[in-house]
Amino acid sequence: MSKPAPSLGVPSSSSTVSVRIIDSTTLINFSPSYFFETSIYGHDDLAAPAYVFLITNTASDGSKRHILFDLGVRSDPENLAPTLRENLKHVGAIINVEKGIAQILDEAPTAGKSTPSSKEIEAIVWSHHHFDHTGNPSTFPSSTTLVVGPGFKSKMLPGYPEDEKSSLTSSDWEGRELREIDFPSPGLKIGGFKAFDYFGDGSFYLLDTPGHAVGHVCGFARVSVSPDTFVFMGGDAAHHGAEFKPTEYHPLPDSLPLTGSFKYHSIPCPGEVLLQAIADGRANANAKNLGSRTEPWYEPLAALCYDKPDTVATIRSLEEFDAQDSVFVIIAHDGSLKETLKWFPEEINGWAKENLDKSSRWYFIRDFAKVVDDFGSA
Numbered sequence: 001m002s003k004p005a006p007s008l009g010v011p012s013s014s015s016t017v018s019v020r021i022i023d024s025t026t027l028i029n030f031s032p033s034y035f036f037e038t039s040i041y042g043h044d045d046l047a048a049p050a051y052v053f054l055i056t057n058t059a060s061d062g063s064k065r066h067i068l069f070d071l072g073v074r075s076d077p078e079n080l081a082p083t084l085r086e087n088l089k090h091v092g093a094i095i096n097v098e099k100g101i102a103q104i105l106d107e108a109p110t111a112g113k114s115t116p117s118s119k120e121i122e123a124i125v126w127s128h129h130h131f132d133h134t135g136n137p138s139t140f141p142s143s144t145t146l147v148v149g150p151g152f153k154s155k156m157l158p159g160y161p162e163d164e165k166s167s168l169t170s171s172d173w174e175g176r177e178l179r180e181i182d183f184p185s186p187g188l189k190i191g192g193f194k195a196f197d198y199f200g201d202g203s204f205y206l207l208d209t210p211g212h213a214v215g216h217v218c219g220f221a222r223v224s225v226s227p228d229t230f231v232f233m234g235g236d237a238a239h240h241g242a243e244f245k246p247t248e249y250h251p252l253p254d255s256l257p258l259t260g261s262f263k264y265h266s267i268p269c270p271g272e273v274l275l276q277a278i279a280d281g282r283a284n285a286n287a288k289n290l291g292s293r294t295e296p297w298y299e300p301l302a303a304l305c306y307d308k309p310d311t312v313a314t315i316r317s318l319e320e321f322d323a324q325d326s327v328f329v330i331i332a333h334d335g336s337l338k339e340t341l342k343w344f345p346e347e348i349n350g351w352a353k354e355n356l357d358k359s360s361r362w363y364f365i366r367d368f369a370k371v372v373d374d375f376g377s378a
């Protein structure tokens with residue numbers, strides 16, 4: 001029996017936004033050892049996409065407001081701040097980016113019609129200040145505001161070149177409004193998170209989700225009414241499905257429909273064998289919850305957290321959103337969703353009717369397919 005999902009206390013509203021997910025064409029290859037306290041046998045490479053969200057609010061007079069949530073990696077990584085370039089070289093990160101977001105918007109056949117051009121973007125929200133989310137705001141007009149989370153201005157300014165060591169470039173906000181969101185306390189809360197009603201009509205909230213980085217925020221969009229359904233834009237609140245799944249709300253099922261071939265892992269992955277190997281503890285000794293049906297398997301690496309207790313608390317609250325049938329949680333780097341998501345210029349608003357959440361819930365487990373290969377016949 002699974003535990004019933006807790007109430008999130010989302011204020012009621014009849015307003016929705018359109019949400020479109022842009023594949024930022026970013027692909028980052030990192031070792032999972034940079035992200036998680038524990039290692040799982042055979043999971044040696046995190047091939048991470050970086051999702052970008054285009055959010056459109058339509059007023060009663062038909063006028064539209066467009067914002068972006070995150071930008072992926074800039075398409076000219078040679079212009080990242082020098083300190084950051086050095087650090088990336090040092091850790092051996094392999095980063096490929098084909099196009100910037102402004103270019104993707106402007107080249108779309110629908111640009112200026114059903115989708116906005118880069119000139120029509122009111123604001124860019126950074127979930128946080130890491131390079132795989134900040135893109136290149138200077139490719140947008142000066143009328144585009146840059147929105148950041150609490151503490152950003154006091155902790156992160158000035159950027160490069162004023163501060164030689166800064167990982168950020170001042171050109172990201174020079175000549176445009178830099179708006180820091182304040183989450184007053186007491187104030188609006190949704191689930192465990194403080195919330196800010198961005199358009200003022202209940203269609204889209206920014207959530208205060210601290211821990212991974214200074215002022216980390218998530219996005220929470222209402223994409224349909226009666227019934228209410230939502231998209232949770234997770235940024236880097238977590239980096240892998242195994243950090244917030246499984247839970248008591250959604251325990252690992254007895255068998256997994258994981259056979260077949262997939263874009264990310266073309267290995268047939270018989271769920272029964274995987275479960276047996278992890279239950280036997282052969283897959284790894286140091287992952288304490290590995291194989292648990294009710295607790296997530298990965299724990300965020302302290303060195304990657306701005307504040308580890310806050311990071312863990314944010315993930316526990318994220319699980320309460322993931323528990324809802326009405327919420328589709330999409331973290332920025334979840335490669336396991338890549339073949340499930342609908343892409344810009346299409347909307348993701350119909351995800352519930354199309355069963356996208358349910359069909360992809362356990363896809364992250366395919367990252368552990370080597371367990372099956374190596375222990376499956378034993």
Ligand SMILES: [Zn+2]
Nearest residue numbers: 130132236332
């Ligand atoms: Zn990231």
